[in-house]
Amino acid sequence: MARGVPRSVRVRRPGPRRNLGARVAGHLRSVWSRRGVRIALLMLLALAVLPPVWVLHHIYSDDSDLPNIEPFIRFELPTTGEVYDARGTVLISVAQQYRQMVSYEEVPVIVRDAILATEDKNFFSHSGVDYGVLPRVIEKSIVRSVATWWSGDGDLKLRLPQGGSTLTQQLVRGYFLTERTRLEDGTTLFHRGLAPRLMAVPLGVPATNKILRKLEEVRLSLWVEREMKRRYGSKEKAKREIFSRYASFIYMGNGRYGLAAASEYYFGKSLSSYTSRDAGKAALLAGISKSPRDYAPVAGDPEPLRRRNEILTQMASEGYISADVARRARAEPVRVVAVSPVKTHASAAIGSVFDELRLHGGARFGVTALFLGRVSVATTVDERVQTIVNTALEDGLALYGQRHPRAKGRIQGSVVVLRNRDAAILAEAGGREVYNGRHNVYSDYNRVTESMRQPGSAWKPIVYLAAFRDGLGLDSIVLDEPISVPTEVEGGIKWIANYDNRFEGPIPARQALAESRNTVAVWITREIGVEDVIRTARDLGIHSPLKRYLSTALGASEVRLLELAGAYRAIASGLRAEPYVVARVTDASGTVLYRAAERSGVIDTTGLSEIQEGLRGVVRIPGGTAQSLSNRDFPIPVMGKTGTTNDFRDALFVGSTYGPEGITVAVRIGFDDNRTLGANETGARTALPVFREIMLRVYGDSLVGPVPAFPQAIEEGIDGYLATTQATGPAVVQRLIRHRLPEPEVHTPPKETP
Numbered sequence: 001m002a003r004g005v006p007r008s009v010r011v012r013r014p015g016p017r018r019n020l021g022a023r024v025a026g027h028l029r030s031v032w033s034r035r036g037v038r039i040a041l042l043m044l045l046a047l048a049v050l051p052p053v054w055v056l057h058h059i060y061s062d063d064s065d066l067p068n069i070e071p072f073i074r075f076e077l078p079t080t081g082e083v084y085d086a087r088g089t090v091l092i093s094v095a096q097q098y099r100q101m102v103s104y105e106e107v108p109v110i111v112r113d114a115i116l117a118t119e120d121k122n123f124f125s126h127s128g129v130d131y132g133v134l135p136r137v138i139e140k141s142i143v144r145s146v147a148t149w150w151s152g153d154g155d156l157k158l159r160l161p162q163g164g165s166t167l168t169q170q171l172v173r174g175y176f177l178t179e180r181t182r183l184e185d186g187t188t189l190f191h192r193g194l195a196p197r198l199m200a201v202p203l204g205v206p207a208t209n210k211i212l213r214k215l216e217e218v219r220l221s222l223w224v225e226r227e228m229k230r231r232y233g234s235k236e237k238a239k240r241e242i243f244s245r246y247a248s249f250i251y252m253g254n255g256r257y258g259l260a261a262a263s264e265y266y267f268g269k270s271l272s273s274y275t276s277r278d279a280g281k282a283a284l285l286a287g288i289s290k291s292p293r294d295y296a297p298v299a300g301d302p303e304p305l306r307r308r309n310e311i312l313t314q315m316a317s318e319g320y321i322s323a324d325v326a327r328r329a330r331a332e333p334v335r336v337v338a339v340s341p342v343k344t345h346a347s348a349a350i351g352s353v354f355d356e357l358r359l360h361g362g363a364r365f366g367v368t369a370l371f372l373g374r375v376s377v378a379t380t381v382d383e384r385v386q387t388i389v390n391t392a393l394e395d396g397l398a399l400y401g402q403r404h405p406r407a408k409g410r411i412q413g414s415v416v417v418l419r420n421r422d423a424a425i426l427a428e429a430g431g432r433e434v435y436n437g438r439h440n441v442y443s444d445y446n447r448v449t450e451s452m453r454q455p456g457s458a459w460k461p462i463v464y465l466a467a468f469r470d471g472l473g474l475d476s477i478v479l480d481e482p483i484s485v486p487t488e489v490e491g492g493i494k495w496i497a498n499y500d501n502r503f504e505g506p507i508p509a510r511q512a513l514a515e516s517r518n519t520v521a522v523w524i525t526r527e528i529g530v531e532d533v534i535r536t537a538r539d540l541g542i543h544s545p546l547k548r549y550l551s552t553a554l555g556a557s558e559v560r561l562l563e564l565a566g567a568y569r570a571i572a573s574g575l576r577a578e579p580y581v582v583a584r585v586t587d588a589s590g591t592v593l594y595r596a597a598e599r600s601g602v603i604d605t606t607g608l609s610e611i612q613e614g615l616r617g618v619v620r621i622p623g624g625t626a627q628s629l630s631n632r633d634f635p636i637p638v639m640g641k642t643g644t645t646n647d648f649r650d651a652l653f654v655g656s657t658y659g660p661e662g663i664t665v666a667v668r669i670g671f672d673d674n675r676t677l678g679a680n681e682t683g684a685r686t687a688l689p690v691f692r693e694i695m696l697r698v699y700g701d702s703l704v705g706p707v708p709a710f711p712q713a714i715e716e717g718i719d720g721y722l723a724t725t726q727a728t729g730p731a732v733v734q735r736l737i738r739h740r741l742p743e744p745e746v747h748t749p750p751k752e753t754p
Contacts (some may be wrong), residue, residue, distance in 0.1 A: 059219045067176050067220070069227050075101065077249055077257075079373030083353055085346075085383040086426075086583065092344040092442070096371045100260035100271075101248045104240035108274035111259060112243070113320035114286035118311045120167045121318060124239050128168045128221035168221040170289070171246045173213075176220055180213050252285070253292030259285055266297050268337035279321055280329035283311040297336050305334050346386045348414075348430030349581055350442035352449060353377055356582040365585045365593045375593065378584040380424035385704070388697045389415050389427040396669065396690035397432060404678055409435075411677075413669040414447035414561055415690065416579075418569045419704070421660035422600050423577035426704070445672075452544065452558040453670065457516045457625075458643025458652045458683070459555035461611055462567060463525055464513050466536040468607025470528045472509055474614055474717070478524065480504040480517045485550040496522050496554070499644070499682070510721060513614045514624035516642065518554055525553035539603055540567035541578065555643065564654055565666035571615070572639065572656035572664055574608055576601040612658070613714045615639035619655075620718050625684050626653070629692065636695050636707050642683030647676045651686035655695075658708045663698070667691050 080095040116123055122130050165173070173181060185206045189197065228238035252262035260271040267281055274282060287295045287307040297304045309330045316326040344350055357367050357377070365375045393413050401408035412435070417427040430446030433439065445451075464472075472478075480503050484493040496519050503519065504511075512520035525533055533553065534546050542564075546557040566579050577600040585594040616639040618624045625642040628634075640655020650670035656662055667687040670677065677686060699707050 059215060059222070062219070066223060069224070072175060072224070072245070073227075073231055075245065075248075077101065077245075081370035081373045081375060081377070083350060083370070083377045083379060085379055085381045085386075087382065087384075088378075089383045091346050091379065091381060091383060092350050094371050095255075095373060097257045098255050098261050098265070099248060099257035100264075102244060102258065102260050102271065104244045104247075106272060107244070107247050107259065108271065108278075108282075110274055110276050110279055110321075111271065111282045111285060114279070114282040114311060114315060115167070115243075115247075115259075117315040117318045117320050118283075118286045119170070119289070123167050123243070124236070126166060128166060128223075128225035129218050130166050165217070166221065167246045168225060168242055169217050171242065171249060172220045172224060173217050174249060174251065175245075177213060177217060180216065183209075185209070250289045251292060252288045253296035262288060266336050276321070276325065279312065279315070279325055280308060280332045283308045283315065283329065284334065287311050297334050299334055299336055301334070308334070344442065345390055345433070346381055346383065346428065347440045347442045347444065348446045348448055349379065349381045349386065349425060349428040351430065351444075351446050352425065352428060352581045353379060354442065355449070356580065357585075360582070360594055361585065365587070373588075375585050375587055377582060378586070379581050380419070380426060380583050380596075381428070381581060382426050382703060384701070385417055385698055386427040386429075388694055388701075388703075389417060389429050390433055392690045392693040392697070393429050393667075394432060395693060396667075396686070399689060400669065400677070400681070400686055403681075407671075410671070411669065412447065412672055413667065413687075413690070414451065415665065415667050415694070416448045416562055416565050417694065417698075418565050418579055418664045418666075420569050420573040420656065420662045420664060421575060421577075422598075423566055423569055423579040424583070425579055425581040426663065428581070447668070448561045450560070451668075452560060453650050453668065453674075454558055454645045455555040455564050456643035456645035456650060456652060456683070457518070457521075457555060458564060458641050458654050459557075459559075460513065460516065460521045460553070461571065461615055461641050462537050462540065462542075463521050463533050463553050464509065464614055465540075465571065465607050465611040466532045467509070467524045467528050468610040469536065469604065470532060472524070472528075474510040474610050474617075475508045475721070477506045478509050478512050478520045480507055480512060480520050481523075483519045483522050483526075485522055494551075508721070510614050510617050510718075511621065511623070513641075514618045514621040516618075516625050521553040522550055525550055537567065539576070540570045541576065542567055555645065561652075561666050561668050564652075565664055568640070568654045568656055568666065569664040570603050571608070571611055572658060572662055573660045574603060574605060575660060576603045609711075609714065612639060612710075613717050615641060615655075616710055616714055617718050617721070618642075621722065625682075626655070626688060628684070628688065629655075634692060634696065636699055637710050638695060639710075640691070642688060644682040648678060648681045649674050649676055651677060651681055651683045653683050653687040653691045655691055657695075657699075658710045661705060662708045663704050665691050665694050667694075 077097075077099065079101060080093045080098060082093050083091045085091050120130065122132065189205055189208060189212075225238060225242070228241055229235050232238045232241055248258040248260075250259075251257055252259070252265075254265060256262045256265045262285060263269050263271045263274075263281070266284075269278075269281065284295075284297050284304060284307075287304065287310075288297070290307075295304050295307045297308075312321070312326040312329050315321045316323050321329075354367050354370075357365065357370060361367070361369065363369070369375045370377060393415050397411050397413055400411050404411075412431050413429070414431060415427070415429040416425065418424065419426055428446075428448050430448050430450075431440055431444065468474075480498070482495060482497075482503060484495045486492065487494050498518050499516070504515075504517065507517075507520075509520075530548050530550065530552055534548070537546060542559060544557065544559045544563060546552060549556065562579055566577075570576055580596055580599070582594070583596050584592060586592050616637075618641055619626045619629045619638060621627070626640055629636075629638055629640075636657065638655045638657055640653060643650070643652030643654070645652075650668055652666070652668045654664070654666040656664040667690045669686045669690070698704055
């Protein structure tokens with residue numbers, strides 16, 4: 001022990017055993033340290049190698065989960081469904097995607113060259129992917145990513161540029177990968193494997209999804225080109241088929257797909273008409289597909305102009321056009337036709353077509369099948385009659401507007417024309433063609449089928465037919481005297497007045513109908529019972545709920561105009577039938593999937609000739625509400641009835657030519673908010689002129705056959721009545737035909753009631 005050093009602080013030197021243990025521990029630590037380095041290096045190598053290996057395997061060796069190529073081979077793309085009139089004229093073309101299918105040969109050379117120059121100049125040489133553009137795409141991707149990070153607009157993550165895709169890749173993306181493209185910016189990886197998860201760590205999920213979608217795009221493009229070559233026998237034929245699908249499928253903005261649909265939409269020019277002089281338009285078309293939102297041609301927009309000029313320069317540099325042609329085309333302004341939504345002159349009828357397809361078609365030939373272009377629909381509509389109806393309605397509304405300038409443009413109306421023998425709809429106007437500055441379309445409110453309004457005095461023929469079936473005759477005496485009806489308020493009554501505030505006393509039934517005497521209609525209904533009136537209405541095809549009140553005699557229950565037209569048609573023809581508009585539905589091969597069935601039957605003929613003669617008398621008898629139709633300037637024999645609702649809210653006229661070969665026209669004029677039309681705006685004044693114009697033009701142009709004549713017995717019956725009244729005055733026939741109805745109870749109204 002050393003002198004001078006306390007025992008407590010002396011240091012014991014390690015012996016031989018402790019030195020050995022320290023050396024062993026140090027050695028082990030060194031070994032473990034070197035193994036960790038190796039493991040780390042191996043892991044880094046795996047991370048670097050695994051994704052590329054997975055990518056190469058997935059693209060070139062993985063044949064799993066490939067889509068069905070048969071629809072692509074058969075060129076089954078959604079097309080346009082067409083609705084035709086009875087003569088084969090297209091009423092409207094509808095689609096979820098408006099496109100026209102074209103073959104390679106149908107695409108003009110100048111348009112092909114513009115597409116190839118700007119989108120894929122090596123299209124006919126590569127196998128679906130142009131590897132020569134990859135360095136440029138990678139460079140642009142790196143520059144874009146760094147620039148975005150450097151400017152502070154985002155984190156340092158991979159951002160893929162647009163461009164670099166071949167025509168095949170663009171087609172594959174739009175045909176097979178639409179759902180994946182739509183979801184790629186989400187937070188869920190497309191693939192759950194290890195390699196995609198490793199990629200997502202540095203890149204983020206959206207960028208990884210974009211890469212995965214791009215890889216799938218490459219894989220499917222190579223596969224499509226192989227399959228097309230195998231199916232068509234050569235690479236050249238396969239390329240032409242792929243190009244034709246691209247030209248028919250690519251989205252071109254504004255709901256248009258394919259070059260042909262886009263050309264007609266933007267330029268009003270068929271694709272087949274393009275020549276070298278249309279290089280500017282061809283370049284505009286070629287430029288749209290990259291970004292329809294930015295490059296769809298709009299007059300005065302600089303972006304489509306700039307894009308077009310870039311493409312023209314590129315076409316010249318590639319030798320597709322000369323420098324002179326490019327220079328002249330660059331000097332042209334961008335001109336586009338006035339674009340507008342899909343329109344038709346038969347919008348209400350088209351809406352009814354869709355309703356019937358929903359009722360009868362289901363998945364096989366319903367509305368969806370029409371919009372996908374799988375079926376075509378032939379209708380009963382005659383486009384010529386429809387044009388007449390539209391014009392007549394506008395003319396009638398214009399006349400009303402002249403009398404009421406403040407209502408000009410706001411007044412509405414509706415018209416329907418039925419063929420008597422089977423209730424086929426020949427024309428249907430659910431409203432004016434332009435309302436509030438907007439053109440009417442098929443999805444708008446249809447006042448023929450959707451509007452429930454009171455028919456007013458146009459309901460009275462149903463009351464009279466019920467009475468004729470109960471034994472009343474045209475020359476039976478009825479009383480035009482004050483009469484009251486109970487109101488819906490308990491204990492309340494309402495006194496009924498006539499339009500002229502006069503009462504004729506005892507008069508023949510035919511005169512009461514012709515002059516539309518309100519009190520007589522109520523008296524008849526009280527005597528025969530409301531149930532008889534409702535039963536008759538049902539027999540004539542009225543399906544709407546009907547009130548069991550005496551006021552129903554004056555049209556207090558609301559009905560659709562189409563129902564009212566159907567009832568008059570049944571009276572004119574004696575046939576029961578439901579109105580319809582779809583005549584036939586066929587598929588793309590012409591196979592008939594649906595044909596309107598024969599649905600007519602015979603109504604109860606009791607009293608039928610009497611009501612026909614009575615409605616003919618409305619036109620022929622002096623004082624009849626439609627007597628203006630008996631003038632020499634209206635040579636068409638018709639029967640019909642006016643209708644005017646309370647406070648002049650609606651004006652109606654419904655009339656027919658005689659028998660199964662005739663037609664029925666129903667007109668209603670009124671405001672949508674049910675305000676009054678104004679004093680004296682009756683059915684005769686407001687609605688009848690529309691009916692008159694339609695009948696004159698339809699028969700004048702021989703669109704529905706010759707004018708049917710009324711039976712001689714009907715005309716002679718009216719002649720006899722007119723001769724009798726001229727000789728002895730009205731209301732001379734005192735005998736009730738077949739049996740006498742009970743004497744009516746006459747009520748004297750209070751003095752203050754007019």
